[in-house]
Amino acid sequence: MKKSLVVLFVLLCFSFANAQMGFDAKNALNYIKIQCDFGARVPNTEAHEKCKNFLVSELKKFTPKVKEQKFTYNDLERKQVLNLTNIVASFGEQKTRIMLCAHWDSRPFADKENPPSQKPVTGANDGASGVAALLEIANYISKHPLKNYGIDIIFFDGEDWGEEGRADKYCLGSEYFSKNMLIESPAYGILLDLIADKNPEYKIEGHSSYFAADIVYKVWQKAKKLGYTEFSDERIGMLIDDHLPFLKKGIPVIDIIDLDYPHWHTLKDTPENCSAQGLFAVGETLLALIYE
Numbered sequence: 001m002k003k004s005l006v007v008l009f010v011l012l013c014f015s016f017a018n019a020q021m022g023f024d025a026k027n028a029l030n031y032i033k034i035q036c037d038f039g040a041r042v043p044n045t046e047a048h049e050k051c052k053n054f055l056v057s058e059l060k061k062f063t064p065k066v067k068e069q070k071f072t073y074n075d076l077e078r079k080q081v082l083n084l085t086n087i088v089a090s091f092g093e094q095k096t097r098i099m100l101c102a103h104w105d106s107r108p109f110a111d112k113e114n115p116p117s118q119k120p121v122t123g124a125n126d127g128a129s130g131v132a133a134l135l136e137i138a139n140y141i142s143k144h145p146l147k148n149y150g151i152d153i154i155f156f157d158g159e160d161w162g163e164e165g166r167a168d169k170y171c172l173g174s175e176y177f178s179k180n181m182l183i184e185s186p187a188y189g190i191l192l193d194l195i196a197d198k199n200p201e202y203k204i205e206g207h208s209s210y211f212a213a214d215i216v217y218k219v220w221q222k223a224k225k226l227g228y229t230e231f232s233d234e235r236i237g238m239l240i241d242d243h244l245p246f247l248k249k250g251i252p253v254i255d256i257i258d259l260d261y262p263h264w265h266t267l268k269d270t271p272e273n274c275s276a277q278g279l280f281a282v283g284e285t286l287l288a289l290i291y292e
């Protein structure tokens with residue numbers, strides 16, 4: 001009797017330590033494939049338009065509160081006016097809110113190919129992975145009532161239009177959104193970028209730790225408590241990414257990113273080179289934060 005009680009106690013402790021929220025990483029991985037099947041989501045292309053329509057209709061399955069924020073960007077050098085759209089999906093009426101975001105566009109050229117290629121990047125990991133995780137989180141929230149936090153999911157357009165030496169041509173969607181916020185200012189935000197490498201490791205990004213150290217600590221502590229060793233204490237430099245326009249405004253948004261992806265900005269950034277492992281670690285960590 002005593003012995004079986006001890007066994008039961010040990011089993012209970014084990015199951016609590018490994019309590020999972022139920023993030024469906026397989027479905028998230030499938031969301032990467034669906035986006036890539038449209039082709040590279042380069043602004044002003046048919047694939048971009050089709051994928052936007054898919055993202056909007058998919059989000060509308062999970063919440064009635066979906067908005068499209070349309071804007072243009074005039075690229076004087078490339079003589080093109082880009083038609084861009086940020087997509088916003090809101091969940092819950094709670095006053096205290098968390099913003100979760102990723103970019104949904106693909107890079108128009110593969111400048112890390114050797115030699116550099118003018119063909120567009122499929123962007124399975126660079127772009128689609130973050131969107132995929134957030135679509136699956138939207139799906140989860142639609143089935144599990146929120147508690148203390150309302151959630152706003154934003155998919156930014158035009159993140160990857162930038163060129164070497166032209167930092168101003170990156171992050172077009174987040175730059176525009178930060179100046180035309182369609183949502184209440186969040187308590188904090190989390191940006192996902194390149195999260196589905198086959199060997200995922202999320203090091204602490206410089207701008208995040210400099211401007212929002214408490215949020216980095218909160219997220220990393222949560223991940224570690226849940227046993228996700230993909231979150232590392234190693235540091236990387238300050239990156240230009242979609243969190244930066246918000247940090248400049250004093251809104252704490254951190255970047256979960258794995259830059260050690262060998263296929264970054266190459267033609268091999270395809271679904272075959274992605275895995276569910278990181279999607280699961282990030283998805284579970286985010287759900288634990290959302291429902292705390």
Ligand SMILES: [Zn+2]
Nearest residue numbers: 107126160265
């Ligand atoms: Zn990129």
